[in-house]
Amino acid sequence: MSKFVIRKATENDAESLLxxxxxxxxxxxxxxxxDVPTAEAFAGRIRETAAAFPYLxxxxxxxxxxxxxxHRIRERAAYDWDAELSxxxxxxTHGHGVGTxxxxxxxxxxxxxxxxxxYSCVTLPNEKSIRMQRRLGFxxxxxxxxxxxxxxxxxxxxxxxxxxxxxxxxxxxxxxxLDEKNIQECLQKYxxxxxxxxx
Numbered sequence: 001m002s003k004f005v006i007r008k009a010t011e012n013d014a015e016s017l018l019x020x021x022x023x024x025x026x027x028x029x030x031x032x033x034x035d036v037p038t039a040e041a042f043a044g045r046i047r048e049t050a051a052a053f054p055y056l057x058x059x060x061x062x063x064x065x066x067x068x069x070x071h072r073i074r075e076r077a078a079y080d081w082d083a084e085l086s087x088x089x090x091x092x093t094h095g096h097g098v099g100t101x102x103x104x105x106x107x108x109x110x111x112x113x114x115x116x117x118x119y120s121c122v123t124l125p126n127e128k129s130i131r132m133q134r135r136l137g138f139x140x141x142x143x144x145x146x147x148x149x150x151x152x153x154x155x156x157x158x159x160x161x162x163x164x165x166x167x168x169x170x171x172x173x174x175x176x177x178l179d180e181k182n183i184q185e186c187l188q189k190y191x192x193x194x195x196x197x198x199x
Contacts, residue, residue, distance in 0.1 A: 002060050004098075004194035006105055006187045009055040009067060014043035016064045017057070020090050029123045029155050032148045052174050053083060054109040056187075058102050058194075065093040068102045070110055073119055081116040081169050098194065100132050105190035107136065107164065112182055114172045116165040123148065124156040138162045 009017070018039055024031045037045075049055045055069040066089035073084040085106060089099050110118060120138055122129045138160035146154035 011043040
């Protein structure tokens with residue numbers, strides 16, 4: 001029986017995560033990045049992101065199946081309670097519920113931090129990703145038409161949004177400052193979901 005683990009990413013995961021990410025750069029418009037970064041540069045991204053937001057890895061029997069993280073969507077202080085979510089899965093992982101489960105875990109951790117508004121950007125067409133976002137409670141927020149140029153063509157991107165709080169917010173807690181017990185309880189909750197599905 002397979003064993004799923006959801007954990008915090010570290011810089012040591014950079015090479016493994018980059019192997020998952022590289023085909024998205026070279027073969028798809030899912031990311032608008034043109035050039036594959038070095039493992040060193042990717043490790044820097046993990047370090048920078050994890051200083052403020054969750055950066056999660058999902059493993060099955062010790063093999064990394066995918067990763068998800070959040071990051072700032074705009075720089076002005078008024079956007080402090082907003083974040084954009086990203087997820088990338090190994091090609092063999094699609095269709096097994098891993099993406100939905102890991103994103104749900106990420107959302108719960110962001111709520112613990114005090115985030116209020118979450119956003120997802122999806123290059124069109126990508127009905128699988130849109131369906132996954134909607135299952136998690138994201139609603140359509142609009143389309144940017146012809147906003148990205150890749151592979152000799154313009155591409156539309158859809159924006160989706162999910163609100164997880166209301167009223168006057170409190171300052172957001174940086175992810176490393178959250179109570180570790182609460183983090184681990186959240187990770188365990190979603191690991192249990194994946195492992196129950198597997199059973």
